Amino acid sequence: MVDRMRLWRHDAMMQHLYDTATFWGDKVLSFTDDPNDAFWLAQVHFMADQFSRAESLLTRPFPIRPDEGPNQHSPMNGHHPLMKFTSFAVPLHGGSGIGKGKGKEKEHTGPIISARLPAGTGGMIEATAQGRSGVARLVDMSVACRYLAAQCQFQQGKWQAAVEMLGEANPFKDAERTRANAKVDEIDTGIKVLASMCYLRGLLMQKANRHEKAKHCFMEALTLDVKCFEALHQLVASQAMTPDEEWEFIQNLPYQEQEPDDAEFIKLMYLSRLRKNKHAEEQTTVLRRLVQEYSLMDNPDILYAFADQAYTQFRWADCFAITSRVLDLTSVHELTLPLHLACMFHLKHLRSRLFLLAHDLVRKEPENAIAWYAVGIWYLTAGQYKDARQYFGKASLMDPKFSPAWAAFGHSFSLEGEREPALTAYATCARLYPGSHLPLTFSGMEHIITSNLALADECLDAAYIICDNDPLLLNEKGVMAYNRGHYDRAVELFEKAIDLAGVTQTSQEVWLSTYINLGTGYRKLARYEDAKSAYERVTRIDPRSAPALAFLGMTLHLMDDVDQAIVRYHEALSIEPMNPFVLELLNMALEQNVEMGVARHIPKMKALDLSDSPLSDAVDDPMSVG
Amino acid sequence: MSYPGVDWEIVSSLKAAIRDCSARRLTVATKWASELLLSIPEPKRDAPEPLPERTFATSTPARSRSPHASVSFNHQSPGPSQAAHESQHSDPELDTLHHPDAPTFQPLPDEVIAQEQAWEAEEEDRLIAAQAYYDAREFLRACDVLEICRSSRARFLYFYSRFMFTEKKAEREWHLSDKKRDQPPVPINTSLRDLFLAVQNSTDPWLLFLKALFLRRLGRREEAVEASLLSLSRYPWNWSAWMLLGKCLGDGEELQSMLPFLPLPPTHPLVHLFQVKVSNDLASPSDNELALCDRLLTEKFFPGNTWLMAQKATILFHMHLYVPAGALFEKIIAKDPHRIDDLDTYSAILFVLEEKVKLSKLAFDFLEQERDRPEICCVIGNHFSSRNDHQRAIHYYMRATQLDRTYLEAWTLLGHEYIEEKNGHAAVAAYRAAADADRKDYRAWYGLAQAYELLGMYTYALYYYHRATALKPYDVRIWQATGNCYADMGRPREAIECLKHALQQEHPLTMALLERVAKLYTDLEEYGEAAAHHRRIVELAQSQDKTVEEFSKSYMFVARYHMYLGGGDLNLAKEYLEILSKSHAEEVAQASDLLKKVRILIEQKPDAQGRTVKQARVADVES
Secondary structure (H helix, E strand, C coil): CHHHHHHHHHHHHHCCCHHHHHHHHHHHHHHHCCHHHHHHHHHHHHHCCCHHHHHHHHHCEEECCCCCCHHHHHHHHCCCHHHHHHCCCCCHHHHHHHHCCCCCHHHHHHHHHHHCCCCCHHHCECCCHHHHCCEEEHHHHEHHHHHHHHHHHHHCCCHHHHHHHHCCCCCCHHHHHHHHHHHHHCCCCCCCHHHHHHHHHHHHHHHCCCHHHHHHHHHHHHHHCCCCHHHHHHHHHCCCCCHHHHHHHHHCCCHHHHCCCCHHHHHHHHHHHCCCCCCHHHHHHHHHHHHHHHCCCCCHHHHHHHHHHHHHCCCHHHHHHHHHHHHHHCCCCCCHHHHHHHHHHHCHHHHHHHHHHHHHHHHHCCCCHHHHHHHHHHHHHCCCHHHHHHHHHHHHHHCCCCHHHHHHHHHHHHHHCCHHHHHHHHHHHHHHCCCCCHHHHHHHHHHHHCCCHHHHHHHHHHHHHHCCCCHHHHHHHHHHHHHCCCHHHHHHHHHHHHHHHCCCHHHHHHHHHHHHHHHHHHHHCCCHHHHHHHHHHHHHHCCCCHHHHHHHHHHHHHCCCHHHHHHHHHHHHHHCCCCHHHHHHHHHHHHHHHHCCCCCHHHHHHHHHHHHCHHHHHHHCHHHHC | CCCCCCCHHHHHHHHHHHHHHHHCCCHHHHHHHHHHHHHCCHHHHCCCCCCHHHHHHHHCCCCCCCHHHHCCCCCCCCCCHHHHHCCCCCCHHHHCCCCCCCCCCCCCCHHHHHHHHHHHHHCHHHHHHHHHHHHCCCHHHHHHHHCCCCCHHHHHHHHHHHHHHHHHHHHHHHHHCCCCCCCCCCCCCCCHHHHHHHHCCCCCHHHHHHHHHHHHHCCCHHHHHHHHHHHHHHCCCCHHHHHHHHHHCCCHHHHHHHHHHCCCCCCCHHHHHHHHHHHHHCCCCCHHHHHHHHHHCCCCCCCCCHHHHHHHHHHHHHCCCHHHHHHHHHHHHHHCCCCCCCHHHHHHHHHHCCCHHHHHHHHHHHHHHCCCCHHHHHHHHHHHHHCCCHHHHHHHHHHHHHHCCCCHHHHHHHHHHHHHCCCHHHHHHHHHHHHHHCCCCHHHHHHHHHHHHHCCCHHHHHHHHHHHHHHCCCCHHHHHHHHHHHHHCCCHHHHHHHHHHHCCCCCCCHHHHHHHHHHHHHHCCCHHHHHHHHHHHHHHHHHCCCCCHHHHHHHHHHHHHHHHCCCCCHHHHHHHHHHHHHCCCCCHHHHHHHHHHHHHHHHHCCCCCCHHHHHHHHHHHHC
């Protein structure tokens, strides 16, 4: 009868009839007083979101009959296939499944039934001295129970207690090492409970704002078991590591040792997850291989990687196309949504769609920070910074680890010209994401605007240490060099930035300001021809760029081509009629025009049009026409 | 090779052009070509008796027949007008028209043409639907229906519809910020770049035309010229492309340097038509253009074509021959009483001739016909202006500019009215809009300069004067104004230079200019030069039989100069004083007084240069 009840308990669990499961499980436990049954009951409680109940079950003193160690139980339960789960190794799957979110138990428990072997080695029972004396707490008897208890505490927000439950550091570090060799031989395709524990510890550290420690926990979890994807996700999402560190770490995980068969695939998948602003070529290879060798073209995660790549290259329209596809495939894709929203921010014609999307998200998932973030973005596109901030604030309150909200919070201040609050927001962002250079870059930009050159240098240099090949950062550094009068250096940096940006047709608009900067650098170095071509490049891309036209005028002015300079100033003023600097320059040029005397106009009248008009160039060269 | 007259080649090309332009909804070009065709005498418009193919074969013996000549969609007129649906190919008959040196001619490969034809046949139904949508101003629907089409014609209509849509949108968005401070001076079409990128690699002449259009709008003039030339070399009878090319040209010099690079021989009627039109736009036509116009209006070409007649009248107007210009316009109206194009020029002529009655009749006649044509508004504006009702004139000019933002004449006239009203800032805005609409119109620059001068912003004024003189180097009025402007700035030397330049030709204003120069020299205390100019005034006055009284001051100045200011030619002084003392000028008393003194001086200084002669003369006089 006990076995039958165990079967019912399990079926009920599979079918999410938690009350039923609790009912039968309770009865089984009363019958047997078996730690395994207790564990399973706790598991049921956990799945039914009754965390404290599960916890108390796990932590209450549990009588152990000396003759009936849990290990002795397994053979007895073993005659029913389900009872093969009695081993403590097994429930770990349930635990990790929960970590990924409820509602996924089914798929995670599915394979358990078919593939589980009895008495996995991970679930060794650490019976304490206390246990031997007849009464012990379940948590003291098994790591799995301990892990489940910690999960319960974590879910209840008892973070300190959870830390205590798990221990500050991995207590099995040494044990693990000694056993490592032995373990390799064993066929265990599940995820090690130790890795999961490390992961949970990492989460707890994050809650305690100990980010460095958290990072190490996640790294440990991944090293213990490369399949522990959530640790990777946390590492990447919290941007705890610099791009280089990340790349190195992920590349050198012990895939081969742990998963000889799927090593390559896991590695590629993980690499495709990383930030795209470094190792661009390797990333492309990785993605190509994933698509070609594993034919994962339509997998949302792979599409996300492609979108991320496009976004890093500022190809917003492309990125948007991909993210739209991802969202078609899966209505919610946590990673893709911020990209999707950012693209919608950049592509102005999508404003109404953004509005719809934001509404949709808020309606469907009011609990998710990203929904409110979307609302904030919409207000940002509308230029209503105050409202936007309100929603970004809400988003970051709901999920303090949601970095886009923090950055956008900063941007909303920055766009309004509120330098100090913007800096504070960026600083928070930088603290939360020590591995990202962007908040530092943004702070540097703010400092440049407020002319805090020393601070700006500090920020930008710090950012540069984290990431040395972001063209945006190089541009800012160039601006700094320019501000300090090191024009050669500035030009060098701008050139490098443009080079790195690998400017493509569609992303040209983004780098206009860098081109303008480059032109200005050239101008300061008196390389007027270069300056002119840089500015002209800008005007070709954006014929209505007032600064480029004004600077072009200045360059021509410096080249003593007053007439053309005046024309350019006029063009600049026709776009920005009240720019005092350009007006001043125009007045200067006009006065110079007067000073140069009238004679210039009288004899030159014919020569002027022939020599100065670029048209004649086109005409002189017949090939240019043909 | 010169063109004795219109032949079947031209007629058939025109017919093809009408169909091709119409299929692409280039309305103005269609209208123009149809008018031209209609003006060709009836017999010439029919296909010649022998098979047209053979006719061309004789005219192009060296050229092998293009395979497509036999492919004819002859559901329209017979014969070689097969070009209806193969616009992009260069008609074989046109090949002969190319100048042997023309570097631009590049016919499309035959296989491309064949491919296009196949596609067009396949997409015929969609094209018709798209045209209907276009006519109904449902541009995006037209785009939708053409989305998947591959033929160049479909792609042209696709991009053209898209362009029209974005233009409409830009306009609408611009009007949203009406009466707001941050309204930009013109609507901004932000899609131009994307449109340009979409057509930038085209080889089809019509798409090349679009490319040129977008390039010009993007401010890349040289490339626009290049693209339109390329387009014309593949399809010469697209008048819109010619107009576009004309708009890209900045001044007469550019026009002249452009002519050899046109893909047609310089004697081709199209080139002449182009030349006439652009010279008119430049407001500087010469006798040459007038002769061209006359020739094109002969029986051999396009007799009685109203467009050409209007061009001729405009030429006459620019040459200040107002009476014949007016007469010609009357003929045009008699011939085509509902033609509104170019009426504004006619009204300007009537305005200058001060024919107020005719002007108001014209205004009221056409007001009944059509109120929403900018030309009509302009005519009404002129009518009010001639009656000094500046407020209402401004109202109508404004309306004209609202109807057509690129309507140069209305902007300029609006500027004039504002000047009349002494509203310098508004005038500046109006003239600037005119200059933006067409930078080769000197009137806009000139007006702009005047407005700035009115505002006391001399450096600006000068710059614009120079822009105007660059376009119209021999206009005395502009040089005079420039000189005056320099003078007002306290720069007499430059002023003198300008005025002297103005003096290089005879003009009713010469006398005033000389006086001004003399005055400036006097201010500079360079009396010698001043006297020289006064003397020129006197001599001019004498040669034109002007009365002494008018120029008594000049007589007086020359005399004084020679007496007291270092001239020393006492005899001349005496001569002038004598003339003066005998006249009825107000300085008579002064003159006779000086005359006495000069006589004494002459006696005191017998050793003056040329003494003997002068003494002899003195003796003569005294005797």
